[in-house]
Amino acid sequence: MTAILMPPPTPDAAERRLLLVVDAPSLLHRNHHARAQSGLLDRSGRPAWALHGMVRQIIEAIEGFRPDALVCGLDDRTASIRRELYPDYKAGRAEKDPDLVDQLDRAGALLGALGLAALTPAGLEADDINASAARWAREHDWNCVIITSDRDAFAHISDHTRVLRLIDGGLHGSPLLTPARLHAMYGVSADQYLAYAALRGDASDNLPGVEGIGAKTAAILLDVAGSMDAVWADLDHDGGRSVVAALDGWAAETGVRRLGATAVRRLMASGARARYDFNVTMMSGRDDLDLGLTPDVPGSVGLFPLDVDRVRRVVGFLGVAATTELATRVLSGAAAAPAPLSAT
Template identity: 70%
Template structure:
């Protein structure tokens, strides 16, 4: 592969490890792949293959892996129904989730398991860290919550069934094309819409079609709530109905106001924001100016060979040696 030209900014690849493990468990369980001690390894192997493919594609300078705290959940403490309704995890998946950190740490990557929190919080903190340090960031996940972290210097590779090469890389422009909202307003959009996968209902009557119109016309939910509090929503109704007149849509200003002022609507929105917002100030332990510190590429060749070979797939060991033990693109 031809070496890409040097970049002006270094690149951090932030990986939602549980997301990759879940997807690969369901996609690869039929292989019944085992490591050299006979333990289930298909999800771990699939996760590692996708990581290697992402490194091959993006040539990052450092990697950070977020993991969920599997012993306690701050969000469940606030809302016992959080993620209720999801299927019980298969025992072989649980085992591989619990072994993921040791595999990644053994390779020389940097992993973070924040107490009471999730990989989404690590992603949010990674985007903040990259912005502060003058780096670019690519978040690898299948979770839409990370879309709130998209900015001029942070993109999200949203994993779908096509794998790394077939997954969309979302930036500010593509996010707006998909949802009709700016990245800075995505969290507000999500709080209005709700998230069925996390068992979080949205504001009744305001979904994926109405929320973008509201945010686009009013600028932010802060402006919406302020108008309701100080003017009874008069500006909101007038602005929305004016837009409806211009576009030929049916007038809906009064209906929107009624839904936003319904009992519990503001409380539902505020609660969703508190649950959905990723924590941005986690200590990530990244020390890019210290050679050989965890997470920095390239990794030690002997170490990579020993660790990956334990999974028993020679082709993956060869790929790992190629993409993990050569200097990143920014050093070209």
């Protein structure tokens, strides 16, 4: 397998240990849609194509990144603090295929049986594990790579944290986003991304943005003003005059039409500030969760190598010999013994 390459690290960053964070539901959803036609069943006869694809990609990511520790985040499928706050959260999404639901419900037990750290925060989501892992890495001076398809994770990108944004090409066709690459894509810095998303909104979560403020205007506003705190302060205390002047100055320099007065009028419209604040609340990941990581204690959950017999038994239950062999080599460091499984 071709290794997944990190961008050239700074001298200090090169000395840090690496925490790999996997948004398990992202992998399960993508593998369900990509692999459903295989009809793969585990040894008990239950659907396993999404589970197998998730496990296979986790193994490939471990082989490529060679992390010192790994945590997998899962969604609490029995309760949602965000949905309690906003019943229409994620409304409008297509109803999940029952076979996908079955595999989502079994994922945590499978990962735990394998010996990986699989965390389901009560009432929360894998996004919150991503946020907490990014904070943990910063506070412990580790590097961190988050594997997810969720754009909310872009707010965690920093000198310590990168995001491997899953797209249709799989792990090797997905971009590894750094602060510079994020800015090139959206025109905002990572520490501005949450504000940018709150202004723009997120249709996938059924969160409308501030009316009349699209992605382009949001990026320009943040670039010119520096922060939404500065914008709101100027609106509150000076009617937005400084924001208008800054935006119109930018327009004059770049040769486009002036947008200052229009942008300020939309930001001062009834409900605009409340919409922005609400989106920030909904989009902010909880970053204070206990990940249970004790990396200096040998044998702790989340560390490698894993028990070879456990790996063979658990991955072997999925019924794909090639994946069992790969898992045995990568996760336990042991040579894979022949197994009487059908290859798929």
